[in-house]
Amino acid sequence: MSLFDTKESWEENLRDAFAGFIASVEFVRLGRRRQPEDADPDDQRPLRPSSQRIYQTMFAHFCKWLTARDIKFSDVTHEHIAIFLDQPSDDPDGGRGSVRLASKIRVVYIRILERVFTHLKVEPNPASLVVLDKAKHFKRGKEEDKSFLTEAEIDLFMEHLPAAAPFIEKLAIDRSWKKRRDRAMLALMIGAGLKVSEVVAIETDSVGAVDATTGSVPINIRSWESDGTSRPHRAMLRPFAAKEVLAWREERKFLKIPGKLLFPSALKPKNRKTNQLNKATVYRSVKDTFVLAGIDVSRMGGRTLRNTFAIHELETHSPELVGEFLGHRKMRSTERYLPYTQRAALKKTKLGDGGK
Numbered sequence: 001m002s003l004f005d006t007k008e009s010w011e012e013n014l015r016d017a018f019a020g021f022i023a024s025v026e027f028v029r030l031g032r033r034r035q036p037e038d039a040d041p042d043d044q045r046p047l048r049p050s051s052q053r054i055y056q057t058m059f060a061h062f063c064k065w066l067t068a069r070d071i072k073f074s075d076v077t078h079e080h081i082a083i084f085l086d087q088p089s090d091d092p093d094g095g096r097g098s099v100r101l102a103s104k105i106r107v108v109y110i111r112i113l114e115r116v117f118t119h120l121k122v123e124p125n126p127a128s129l130v131v132l133d134k135a136k137h138f139k140r141g142k143e144e145d146k147s148f149l150t151e152a153e154i155d156l157f158m159e160h161l162p163a164a165a166p167f168i169e170k171l172a173i174d175r176s177w178k179k180r181r182d183r184a185m186l187a188l189m190i191g192a193g194l195k196v197s198e199v200v201a202i203e204t205d206s207v208g209a210v211d212a213t214t215g216s217v218p219i220n221i222r223s224w225e226s227d228g229t230s231r232p233h234r235a236m237l238r239p240f241a242a243k244e245v246l247a248w249r250e251e252r253k254f255l256k257i258p259g260k261l262l263f264p265s266a267l268k269p270k271n272r273k274t275n276q277l278n279k280a281t282v283y284r285s286v287k288d289t290f291v292l293a294g295i296d297v298s299r300m301g302g303r304t305l306r307n308t309f310a311i312h313e314l315e316t317h318s319p320e321l322v323g324e325f326l327g328h329r330k331m332r333s334t335e336r337y338l339p340y341t342q343r344a345a346l347k348k349t350k351l352g353d354g355g356k
Helices: 007-012 014-022 025-030 049-068 078-085 104-119 126-133 151-159 177-192 196-201 239-255 279-293 302-313 319-326 331-335 338-351
Strands: 217-221 233-237
Touching: 007 014, 014 025, 014 049, 014 104, 025 104, 049 078, 049 104, 078 104, 078 126, 104 126, 151 177, 151 239, 151 279, 151 302, 177 196, 177 233, 177 239, 177 279, 177 302, 196 279, 217 239, 233 239, 233 319, 279 302, 302 319, 302 338, 319 331
Parallel strands: none
Antiparallel strands: 217 233
8 A cells, every 4th residue: 555545644654645645646637627537547647756856845844834833734724724824934934935925836835735635535625725715815826026136235245245264275174164165155146046956966067167258157057956947058157256156166176075066065975975065054044145235135045146147137138048047948937037127227227326
């Protein structure tokens, strides 16, 4: 019997039960609102592994939230789900980032939980009741405004990167190597628009040579570095952030850190495969830099840095080229940034001198 066949198995090992369920054709079938009577079950396929990983991460946040409040999965009500979805961004038990009332991520959570409770034959379905209860306010698929930095705020962010003494080869290795690593990591995020999942997996040979004409540095993101969330692509690290990244690459080479990861978590890892930075570490570093710089934005995370890169690149480059830099699979993903270029230009006009 599969892990996800009984309510008892879900109660005993919630995350494993969900992993088994999400890998099944049943999960896909339950996500379809209407099923043709003559549909061939053999024609249905489970979700691709990259989608399964994303959903498992989301469900893990929900599990963490339940555990923090000592709520059993069998006791979950629509009130519990509604409270979880309305967690503020700074809630320590709300998982990574916030789940906003009017965001696509909220819809995904609802659909995931609806399928789980439908599979377990829980009636009435608690997730469905959340939609009914919040009908006046629930805005399906609508995202909040994208947070992004002005040029002046980009300068502030760069000025307040994690502080560390300059690297000197003659001196013994000190603890500040992590600060210099983090400086380079955040510079790469805002200077090339990389996702957190890409940053923690990027390897040293992904960073190319400086273009003698533009001063930019090509960054090759390969399939295993994108975690399946974007296609392999060539990003472009802009000159204002290149110095930090290139300096760290040279320091890393000198330190002779095992493995290929550009931003390892330890100098001497017990296992090379486990030397990847935790994403939570990256988020904390980004948020701390926002706070230290005194930059007031609604979302102090990697997404804001990526938005910033995309919006300012669209001021001078075509959506097709910017979409390539970002690794977008569809052009409409890039085009969603276009309205914000007008806001960025307006901010420059109001502030004068290029927004500084």
